[in-house]
Structure formats: C-alpha cells, structure tokens
Amino acid sequence: MAKITFWDVIDKTIEKVGTPLSAKEIWDKANELGTLGDFSTTGKTPWATIAAYCYTDINNNADNSMVIQTSERPAQFFLRRLKNQIDLQKVQKQKDTETAQKDKIETKRFSERDLHPLLVSYAYGASHFKANLKTIFHEISTKAIKGQNEWLHPDLVGVYFPFRDYKPETLDIQNQLSITSIKLFSFELKVTLNFGNLRQSYFQAVSNSSWANEGYLVTLNIDDDPTFKDEVRRLNNAFGIGIIQLNSENIFESEILFPSKINQEIDWDTVNRLANENTDFNDFLKLITEDCKLGKVKSQYDKVLKMDELAKYIHDKGINNI
Structure with a gap:
C-alpha cells in the first residue's frame, strides 16, 4: 500500500470538507476527520509545509495546478477539479461571516x-x-x-x-x-x-x-x-x-x-x-x-x-x- 503523502492529505481533506480551507484548517480538519490515515511528520508546523506545497503547485503549474487559491488574507485553497461544483464567492462570504461570529463569541467568554x-x-x-x-x-x-x-x-x-x-x-x-x-x-x-x-x-x-x-x-x-x-x-x-x-x-x-x-x-x-x-x-x-x-x-x-x-x-x- 502506497504511503500517504502531504498531497493525499490536502486532496482528501478539501474534498471531504467541500469548501476552501487555509493551510492550518487543512491540517486541523485532517486530524478531525481522519483523512490523515497513517500519515506522519516530524515537523512542528505541518500546516506551513501544506501551504508551501499549495503555493509551489500554483506557481509551477499555473492553469494546470491541482489547487487554486480562493482568497489572500487568509490564504485559502480549493481543488481545481471541484471549483465548478460550488459557488466559491458565496461559500467564501459565508465562511468569512462564520469566522467573524466565532471570534466575537470567543472574545465574549473572557476579556x-x-x-x-x-x-x-x-x-x-x-x-x-x-x-x-x-x-x-x-x-x-x-x-x-x-x-x-x-x-x-x-x-x-x-x-x-x-x-x-x-x-x-x-x-x-x-x-x-x-x-x-x-x-x-x-x-x-x-x-x-x-x-x-x-x-x-x-x-x-x-x-x-x-x-x-x-x-x-x-x-x-x-x-x-x-x-x-x-x-x-x-x-x-x-x-x-x-x-x-x-x-x-x-x-x-x-x-x-x-x-x-x-x-x-x-x-x-x-x-x-x-x-x-x-x-x-x-x-x-x-x-x-x-x-x-x-x-x-x-x-x-x-x-x-x-x-x-x-x-x-x-x-x-x-x-x-x-
């Protein structure tokens, strides 16, 4: 059985979630949803490696890249092969709203x-x-x-x-x-x-x-x-x-x-x-x-x-x- 790679983690996680994700979210969701499989890494910041994989893919392969970048701040990525299956702008706007609401709730818990x-x-x-x-x-x-x-x-x-x-x-x-x-x-x-x-x-x-x-x-x-x-x-x-x-x-x-x-x-x-x-x-x-x-x-x-x-x-x- 082939060893799971960073690309496998990126691909499986984004596909399962079905929305654009930041590099950190890809890693967190992979742990949460089990898409890591038997993947392991000794790096302390695997999300930084995920981001590097995505940027390298986009820079080297342009219109043939596996992932596309859907936002800049924060940088979020989605699978090119799935981009026509959802309204990216609508999903991104909804996600930004949910993130803002989450931040407000977290802030209210303590000052x-x-x-x-x-x-x-x-x-x-x-x-x-x-x-x-x-x-x-x-x-x-x-x-x-x-x-x-x-x-x-x-x-x-x-x-x-x-x-x-x-x-x-x-x-x-x-x-x-x-x-x-x-x-x-x-x-x-x-x-x-x-x-x-x-x-x-x-x-x-x-x-x-x-x-x-x-x-x-x-x-x-x-x-x-x-x-x-x-x-x-x-x-x-x-x-x-x-x-x-x-x-x-x-x-x-x-x-x-x-x-x-x-x-x-x-x-x-x-x-x-x-x-x-x-x-x-x-x-x-x-x-x-x-x-x-x-x-x-x-x-x-x-x-x-x-x-x-x-x-x-x-x-x-x-x-x-x-």
Whole structure:
C-alpha cells in the first residue's frame, strides 16, 4: 500500500470538507476527520509545509495546478477539479461571516483584562523580562477632547531592576557613571489576533508602547496561517513592536514570536504625557523611584499569582488557547 503523502492529505481533506480551507484548517480538519490515515511528520508546523506545497503547485503549474487559491488574507485553497461544483464567492462570504461570529463569541467568554494575571506571571518569571508589571486603567485618565487620548495608554507597563543580577559593586559604579540597566516595557493585550484585527491592534501598540525600551502586542490566540505570519513579520520589521503569545496551559511556555526592537532611549515626552494623563502610570513612576532609592523591590506592583492560584484563576475564567 502506497504511503500517504502531504498531497493525499490536502486532496482528501478539501474534498471531504467541500469548501476552501487555509493551510492550518487543512491540517486541523485532517486530524478531525481522519483523512490523515497513517500519515506522519516530524515537523512542528505541518500546516506551513501544506501551504508551501499549495503555493509551489500554483506557481509551477499555473492553469494546470491541482489547487487554486480562493482568497489572500487568509490564504485559502480549493481543488481545481471541484471549483465548478460550488459557488466559491458565496461559500467564501459565508465562511468569512462564520469566522467573524466565532471570534466575537470567543472574545465574549473572557476579556483582555482577564489575561493580565497571565502576562504578569509570565513577565516576572521569564528570563528575558524578569519584570514587575502594573496595570494601567485608562478609565481613570484625565478626560480629554474625543480622540485626543486615543491609543495613548498601554494595558500594562513593566520594569526590570538589575538588583538580583548585579553585584552591589557593579550597581555602585553604574550609579557613579550615571548609567542604568533598568528597562521599561509596555504591553498591549488582545484575546485573539487575526487578519480581522491585526492592523488596528498592531498600530494601537505602536502608538501606546513605542515609548518604552521594548514594546509588545500580546495575545492568547494567534492565526497560524503562514501568510498571516508573513504580514506580522513585515509589520515587526517595519515598526519594531514585538509579538508574544501566551500559553494558558503552561504560562512559562508562552513565547516571544517576534522580538521587540530595543530602544536605547526612553521617549520621555510620552512618559511625561502619560504621567500627566493617568494616575496609575504616575504611580508606576513613583514605585520605580522608591525601589531605586532602596536598591531592592519593595513596592506593590500587580500581584504575581502562585502556580496553584494561577491555575485556579485560568480554570475559573475559562481561559484557554484555541
């Protein structure tokens, strides 16, 4: 019996579903419907391989390709031999509507702010950050003309202190030379990140987080479509905001998918404006100043939950990656 190939998986899965599918959907549906058969792969992202197969087929074979691309963002594929059996435009429109409705339902289950304790724990324990975070409640900001403070406030801000990593002598010489290893971070959170909200979410993060040494757009669920990842990579290269995906099953397996550009200088004009507009941010600056004077972290930032507390919190809130 011939061994099942990627092409077999693509062909059988699309035929069985009967609608255009993204590369990730082809893989997920193949697992769900059993069209994988005895197929196996050692690759961590088989959907990326599926996308490569489809693109190569289309580019090399043109009008004789096995698959056709029915949409670009996200990229979806269908079998050429079946294209006259359905109304592709109608099916695509219906699918887009269902996807949008699904995203709304998923978002309503828990809010972006419900994700704060997850990010607080991750940033505190992750070696890249080792940061104390504080939530910024935009509701308490000074009232301004409509649009004046739009996209001004990040969801959370964080600070890394070198107290645990550097010897006192190193800290003393830094102080004498007016050098600091303190880092400031800024975070914008979204429950889900996909083509439907990518640009708005990303430029919101550009607007409210570029002032820091590192700025990030953080999400629980992110579209795995290769074309989506390419678009995120393009934005990251152009504007420098990093992307973090939280892992609700094991918060310390959360991942920086795209690193932030490192700004050597803080945008102090924006810092000053945030401090003037928002008391939470102003208090954050006071906490940093107090801890710097003490040479250790004594201030009250957002609480870092213990592992059992965090697990219970995630369970009670119904937070999970999809």
